[in-house]
Amino acid sequence: MITILFLGDIVGEPGREAAARFVRSYQKEHGVDFVIANGENAAGGRGITARLAIDLLRSGIAVITTGDHAWDQKGIADYMATEPRLLRPANYPSGVPGQGHIVLETSKGKVAVLNLQGRTFMQQLLENPFRVAEEEVEALREETPVIFVDFHAETTSEKIAMGCLLDGRVSAVVGTHTHVQTADEKILPNGTAFLCDAGMCGPEHSILGRDPANIIQRFQNCLPAVFPVAKGPVRVCGAVVQIHESTGRAQSIRRISQIVREEE
Template structure:
């Protein structure tokens, strides 16, 4: 959601990402940072804003995609704890969106955009068995709690950031440190140097909508040097359900 120099997203960047192969762009509390998005978002349904904005807000919080293996839904929801603006109840909003979408497909991915681990875990547990995956975003820091809940929903509390590694949440280090030390206002430019792509790879049984495997992704970006020794990846695999055995 912060593809525009660390502050929101623009129409041009949206189009560039979609042309590069991105299927859907989810966002969060920075969706309106670039004011042009207020008028642009209704022209591009693949750019989502949180589903729990009040009725009448521009854009949509969900989308149903057609793929060679069938339909897959994506829902974007924003948590409330320590978040601004405080939107409608995310549990009720995402529940309504999931109920509507399940009439079309069992394959549903939810982006839970929020500050606290507890609220995102609660959303994941709330949706267990109702969606294929709940992936948290917002903090810029990838968590190591990838798992598949008993009902078949894959979960990761935070997918992490796609951006510069030698930084503080993607921003240049010195200005951030000086702000903490001095309490004086400052600008925070985006850091340079090595970048990494972080996220999650999820395998779904499209017949049931249950997640089969979730793998945390942490790869060097195209402009950064390959690391000498990459951290081993851990696959979390769901045990077969009784009907699969």
């Protein structure tokens, strides 16, 4: 059995710190074979930088996925072209820097990670993720049956559709982007673990990890505003999936949602 820990969108310094601390302690207590995290909001809530990606990769995260905020930080496209463990959604037009998938060796065999982005209510109208998913998965299955998909999308219906499409062909389809964890974790009929949204790693008393006051104001007056990352306690959200490495079928999926306190 191979155990994969996945963490949802890491927001700002509080999210980075808590995610790294959580990975360390979870690894020590429970032992996991592979850690994946969505890092699209790692840099002050917007995007990720090379330095922050390196820090996250050093903290025990094997692969960083992203989404619509992938490119928010200057210079990241150049870095992405050189660091295959930092993914961008696979359904960007061809020629865009970076990769949407990776296959890495573990002590229990190869693990593939595939990053896709939805189109419903998303700003960037990327290539059809359902078409790209099928092509990518077919190619990845030549290498390994253990395939973890981060589907970065807004609506539950689009995410469930992706889960159903890939059921039996990948080990897990877990959603990101809304920053709010859903409680619909399940093993689909043909053995794929599914969760609409993993939730975020970020400040508990916040809206998407940002200070509520400024966001409320934006809803009230519709004016452009800055949204600082909120302060206070931090919640780490994600899921742990157990997968039969020989078949790629998921055995279990369990949600993670935990306040991570400062080390004493």
